[in-house]
Amino acid sequence: MISSVPDSLRFANSLATSFGNLGVTLGTTLGGWIIVTRGVQYTPWITVVFGLLALAMIILRKLLERNKRVQ
8 A cells, every 4th residue: 555655655645554454343243243143153154254255355456466567
């Protein structure tokens, strides 16, 4: 993120913090909802899904950065 806006480091850092907080909020909300509606035994499966989504985002970013450097 910082490499995208090298002239606005404070703004990039604030966005990173904001999205980190948003992720914690959404994860906690979804986890609580799953526990209330399905039971605590489903939380490991949600954790696996979120982990796979995070891994997919990392791979996507690496691919986009590689394509950006090639062009």
